Amino acid sequence: xxxxxxxxxxxxxxxxxxxxxxxxxSREKIDELYQGFIEECPDGKLGKKFLxxxxxxxxxxxxxxxxxxNLFKALDDNNxxxxxxxxxxxxLSDLEGDxxxxxxxxxxxxxxxxxxxxxxxxxxxxxxxxxxxxxKFDSKEEDAKVKAANIFNLFKKPINKDKNQGLDxxxxxxxxxxxxxxxxxxx
Numbered sequence: 001x002x003x004x005x006x007x008x009x010x011x012x013x014x015x016x017x018x019x020x021x022x023x024x025x026s027r028e029k030i031d032e033l034y035q036g037f038i039e040e041c042p043d044g045k046l047g048k049k050f051l052x053x054x055x056x057x058x059x060x061x062x063x064x065x066x067x068x069x070n071l072f073k074a075l076d077d078n079n080x081x082x083x084x085x086x087x088x089x090x091x092l093s094d095l096e097g098d099x100x101x102x103x104x105x106x107x108x109x110x111x112x113x114x115x116x117x118x119x120x121x122x123x124x125x126x127x128x129x130x131x132x133x134x135x136k137f138d139s140k141e142e143d144a145k146v147k148a149a150n151i152f153n154l155f156k157k158p159i160n161k162d163k164n165q166g167l168d169x170x171x172x173x174x175x176x177x178x179x180x181x182x183x184x185x186x187x
Contacts, residue, residue, distance in 0.1 A: 015086050023093035030089065037085050045082035048072040059187075061135035067109075067187060070129060074108035103176040106186065107169045119166035123148035123185075130187050147184050151175055 011034055019030050040050065051072055055064035075083055075091045083091070094105040110118045110126045128144040131137075155171055167175060175181045 011085055019086060019089050023089060024097075025089065025093065033089055033092070034085060037088060044085060046084075046088050047082050055133065059133050059135065062133045063135075063137070064133050066129035067126075067133040070109050070112060070126065073112075074105065099177070100173060103173040104169065106176060107172045110172065110185075117166040117168055118172055120145075120148050120152055122166070123151065127184060130185070133187055151181055151184070154181070 016027070016030060019025060020027060023030075025033070037046070038044070040046070048068060051068040052064050055062075055068050058064075072083075075087060077087070091105075094101050107118065110122055112122045112125065124141070124144045124147075127147050128139065128141055131139040131144065152167075155167060155175070172185075176185050
């Protein structure tokens with residue numbers, strides 16, 4: 001189910017303490033999450049395929065492949081090709097957090113080249129991925145580019161090929177907070 005690798009060891013107290021300190025989850029909730037995680041991923045490694053399966057359940061008429069690829073890349077901060085239990089719980093905490101926390105995670109998903117700027121190309125690619133996730137298969141790459149260009153125009157950002165031009169995290173969060181723009185940017 002998207003899991004791979006060798007047998008997992010029980011979660012250590014250091015990781016539990018870290019999760020208690022850095023999430024709003026109780027010890028009981030962490031234990032519950034751990035039991036479910038080990039049931040799904042007995043080797044302790046959650047792969048991208050698992051995310052795709054869950055997003056297929058959430059968006060049965062869509063194609064989550066492209067969105068999940070970028071979501072997984074944002075969550076797999078050490079580039080191992082899988083998520084540990086701790087990474088999984090931290091991601092859940094972000095997804096269930098306040099709107100700013102969710103938007104910060106979404107910024108990491110959009111920032112494909114990890115330069116802390118979402119440029120026009122990245123935004124276009126992610127808008128297209130979200131359209132696919134939602135099942136809007138008739139939308140074209142050009143439609144996504146127009147939507148991204150309109151967002152850039154609202155922020156008076158130059159539209160050029162320079163990868164250093166784009167929305168920083170603060171501007172991206174402001175964009176997501178706008179209801180009409182947020183509907184385009186958020187899954």
